[in-house]
Amino acid sequence: MIRPHDSVIVHTLARVFTPIIQLFALYVLIHGHDSPGGGFQAGTLFAASFLLPIIAFGIQGSLAALEKRAIILGGVGILLYAGIGLLPLLLGGEFLNYGKLPIPGMETAALRHWGILGVEIGVTITVAATAVSIYYSLRERGEGQ
Amino acid sequence: MTSSLPGFLFAIPFFAAIVIPVVGFTNQKLCRPIALGALLFLSIVSVIALSEVVSHGPLSHEFGGWAPPIGIEWVIDGLSGLLMVAISVVSFIALVLAGPLVEKELSGRVIPFYSLSLLLITALGGMVLAGDLFNLFVFLEIGSLASYVLVGVAGGRSLLSAFRYLILGTIGASLYLLGVGYFYAETGTLNMADMALRLPEVLDSRAVLTGLIFIVLGLAIKMGLFPLHGWLPDAYTYAPNSSTPLLASVVTKVPLYAFVRIAFWVFGIDAVSTQIPILVVLGWIGAVAAIVGAYLAIWQENFKRMLAYSSVSSMGLFMLGFSLGTETGFAGALFYVLADTLMKAALFGVAGAAIYQCGASTVTDLAQLRRNMPWVLAALLVSALSMVGIPPTAGFFGKWHLVVGALEAENYFAVVAILVSSMLTALYFFRMFQRMWVEPLPKPEPLVLETPLPIRMGLGILTFGIVALGLGGDLVMGLFFESVIPKGF
Amino acid sequence: MADILFSRPHFIAFIILFLLGMYIMVVCLNLVKKLIGMYIMQTSIILFFITLAVKADSTIPIIMPSVSALTPEAYANPLPHVLMLTAIVVGVSTLGVSLAMVLALYRQYNTLEEDQILGKVK
Numbered sequence: 001m002i003r004p005h006d007s008v009i010v011h012t013l014a015r016v017f018t019p020i021i022q023l024f025a026l027y028v029l030i031h032g033h034d035s036p037g038g039g040f041q042a043g044t045l046f047a048a049s050f051l052l053p054i055i056a057f058g059i060q061g062s063l064a065a066l067e068k069r070a071i072i073l074g075g076v077g078i079l080l081y082a083g084i085g086l087l088p089l090l091l092g093g094e095f096l097n098y099g100k101l102p103i104p105g106m107e108t109a110a111l112r113h114w115g116i117l118g119v120e121i122g123v124t125i126t127v128a129a130t131a132v133s134i135y136y137s138l139r140e141r142g143e144g145q
Numbered sequence: 146m147t148s149s150l151p152g153f154l155f156a157i158p159f160f161a162a163i164v165i166p167v168v169g170f171t172n173q174k175l176c177r178p179i180a181l182g183a184l185l186f187l188s189i190v191s192v193i194a195l196s197e198v199v200s201h202g203p204l205s206h207e208f209g210g211w212a213p214p215i216g217i218e219w220v221i222d223g224l225s226g227l228l229m230v231a232i233s234v235v236s237f238i239a240l241v242l243a244g245p246l247v248e249k250e251l252s253g254r255v256i257p258f259y260s261l262s263l264l265l266i267t268a269l270g271g272m273v274l275a276g277d278l279f280n281l282f283v284f285l286e287i288g289s290l291a292s293y294v295l296v297g298v299a300g301g302r303s304l305l306s307a308f309r310y311l312i313l314g315t316i317g318a319s320l321y322l323l324g325v326g327y328f329y330a331e332t333g334t335l336n337m338a339d340m341a342l343r344l345p346e347v348l349d350s351r352a353v354l355t356g357l358i359f360i361v362l363g364l365a366i367k368m369g370l371f372p373l374h375g376w377l378p379d380a381y382t383y384a385p386n387s388s389t390p391l392l393a394s395v396v397t398k399v400p401l402y403a404f405v406r407i408a409f410w411v412f413g414i415d416a417v418s419t420q421i422p423i424l425v426v427l428g429w430i431g432a433v434a435a436i437v438g439a440y441l442a443i444w445q446e447n448f449k450r451m452l453a454y455s456s457v458s459s460m461g462l463f464m465l466g467f468s469l470g471t472e473t474g475f476a477g478a479l480f481y482v483l484a485d486t487l488m489k490a491a492l493f494g495v496a497g498a499a500i501y502q503c504g505a506s507t508v509t510d511l512a513q514l515r516r517n518m519p520w521v522l523a524a525l526l527v528s529a530l531s532m533v534g535i536p537p538t539a540g541f542f543g544k545w546h547l548v549v550g551a552l553e554a555e556n557y558f559a560v561v562a563i564l565v566s567s568m569l570t571a572l573y574f575f576r577m578f579q580r581m582w583v584e585p586l587p588k589p590e591p592l593v594l595e596t597p598l599p600i601r602m603g604l605g606i607l608t609f610g611i612v613a614l615g616l617g618g619d620l621v622m623g624l625f626f627e628s629v630i631p632k633g634f
Numbered sequence: 635m636a637d638i639l640f641s642r643p644h645f646i647a648f649i650i651l652f653l654l655g656m657y658i659m660v661v662c663l664n665l666v667k668k669l670i671g672m673y674i675m676q677t678s679i680i681l682f683f684i685t686l687a688v689k690a691d692s693t694i695p696i697i698m699p700s701v702s703a704l705t706p707e708a709y710a711n712p713l714p715h716v717l718m719l720t721a722i723v724v725g726v727s728t729l730g731v732s733l734a735m736v737l738a739l740y741r742q743y744n745t746l747e748e749d750q751i752l753g754k755v756k
Contacts, residue, residue, distance in 0.1 A: 035696060038719075040719070072167055075163055078163045079163055079164075086160070089152045089153070092149070093149075093210060094206055094208055096209045097208075097209050099210055137737075282721075286727075286728070290728060293735075294731060301742065304735060304739050305752075305755065308736070311728070311732050312659060315676070316672070316675070319676055319679055322679055326679065326683050329686065329714070
């Protein structure tokens with residue numbers, strides 16, 4: 001059982017910093033095209049923003065219920081990535097050829113832009129879910145699994 | 146020309162590996178049908194791909210639409226198509242075989258087992274089909290991570306062996322990556338076909354030599370070539386019986402394929418045997434590995450440990466065959482690799498069945514098999530005869546061509562090594578049969594029930610496959626000489 | 635010999651880190667220390683690749699508005715950077731799996747020293 005931290009400074013700063021970290025993670029994800037960043041880094045930052053309240057306040061009811069959802073979210077993220085990759089394969093192109101995604105009305109360069117953003121979102125979801133579920137599994141438990 | 150078949154060969158097991166945890170959390174019984182269905186579909190697609198390649202020539206798939214050498218491409222040619230068929234078919238049979246074993250030993254961890262097995266098969270397929278050196282590294286690591294967890298998933302004694310396998314395997318992959326770095330520094334490309342064009346100019350630079358040595362060392366750790374096989378006996382012995390048929394039959398063969406691809410296609414037979422004589426060194430190492438592995442197997446009491454040392458010996462024989470430098474030797478080694486996937490899957494399946502049914506894990510306890518398990522006993526008999534090299538099994542065909550190839554290359558040390566290792570193999574297998582039939586059972590045993598249907602079916606198909614491969618060996622050899630063996634011998 | 639060594643300090647750094655990682659893996663008996671050694675070794679290889687990408691008077695391989703024309707000489711080689719992103723992720727996944735294994739070993743044997751675990755196993 002992760003016990004809540006007993007300092008009021010940690011509590012206050014955790015409350016203040018969690019939304020800032022999430023905003024920064026979104027920034028890193030979306031600006032991955034033009035500056036250092038992208039899916040993996042944003043996923044790690046998202047995971048940090050989930051873990052900071054857990055470390056500060058301990059795991060209580062709703063946060064404990066997130067565990068099962070975390071692993072499923074990891075699968076959903078990869079399915080998003082693989083789905084975006086598979087659609088061009090089924091339509092006659094190659095795997096991960098975003099230029100052949102079936103969205104009407106966009107030319108190839110814009111399609112590639114949005115395709116990369118889509119797979120990066122998938123990667124972010126997976127990395128965040130995986131990091132959080134690793135942390136959940138490190139807790140002390142009654143019986144092991 | 147780009148074709149979408151390689152993309153499907155990647156996407157099918159990958160999707161199944163992802164879908165299994167998502168679906169399995171709601172209904173656990175769906176894991177096994179999804180896994181088996183995906184592997185059956187994969188086998189059919191890989192057979193179609195192989196027939197395409199044999200009739201029309203190599204297929205390539207450029208990921209993302211970017212043409213090589215800038216983009217990443219996957220290439221199916223004769224050798225990779227053949228190995229893809231072997232991997233998908235044997236892993237399908239191994240997973241069929243493992244069904245009852247999974248329910249018994251891994252009862253709470255069924256979802257991770259199937260998901261990781263499919264991820265392992267995706268990664269092995271990726272390694273076989275990769276046309277790019279770094280892509281090979283990525284899939285090597287994915288496959289290795291899946292196999293570390295498959296070794297350790299049962300908990301208990303298997304965890305320490307899995308940890309050791311992890312440390313050694315990561316060292317191996319890091320050495321491979323270092324070698325790729327040296328190659329990139331010298332040639333400026335990572336695509337295998339492009340590097341084959343650029344290597345002849347820089348072949349006498351020290352960076353290429355060092356890179357090749359690092360790559361060979363890294364891949365040797367991964368394939369379990371003596372003396373870098375330290376992780377193999379513990380990992381195969383203590384891994385759960387559900388994973389060992391899959392692990393032992395295909396996982397070590399794919400780094401061997403990677404080495405063959407780099408040595409014969411990227412470098413060319415001339416470069417690796419005369420200018421950088423690495424094939425000569427590997428030939429000696431292979432010969433020593435074959436003899437020492439078989440010798441160490443004689444002293445083992447645990448059946449799975451005996452089979453693990455037998456795998457070390459087989460890997461030595463493969464390396465010996467590939468480094469002979471003749472067409473017959475190459476073809477013989479490749480045939481023996483195919484035969485060995487079937488043989489090891491059957492043997493480890495027998496080991497699993499014996500432990501499942503009567504708790505028999507040592508060589509003496511295996512005598513209980515003769516009571517009421519005819520299928521398991523038949524599989525054991527045929528696989529053992531094939532390992533020794535007795536006609537008409539596939540092992541005999543492969544070893545025959547190995548010896549002929551060695552005689553063609555006038556490498557009499559290799560001939561001696563092959564024959565000595567075969568005799569030592571005969572020693573430990575026939576000792577087992579002697580305890581089974583000649584000596585009486587120690588005490589009256591309770592009646593043992595027949596094994597469940599999936600085990601019987603899986604072992605039956607493998608036994609039939611070994612004999613059929615041996616009888617149809619000429620056809621397979623014809624296929625090899627036509628489309629699989631590299632030119633330039 | 636000395637001029638070769640001192641004109642390429644990054645190779646010296648790579649060699650020292652690589653050998654340090656290997657030494658830690660071989661000598662230390664604590665499992666977590668072995669993992670630290672493994673990660674140092676992987677990081678040294680990543681460092682080696684990145685140093686292959688550097689060109690004289692070049693900046694990071696991201697298109698900068700301040701550089702007027704799109705000249706390849708102004709940017710460092712982006713390919714090793716991209717490869718090493720993948721290698722870092724592979725290293726992190728390996729570290730995750732290995733830490734999970736170490737945790738399972740600790741729950742099983744209640745110690746993290748390899749000789750004690752081997753003693754309990756026998």
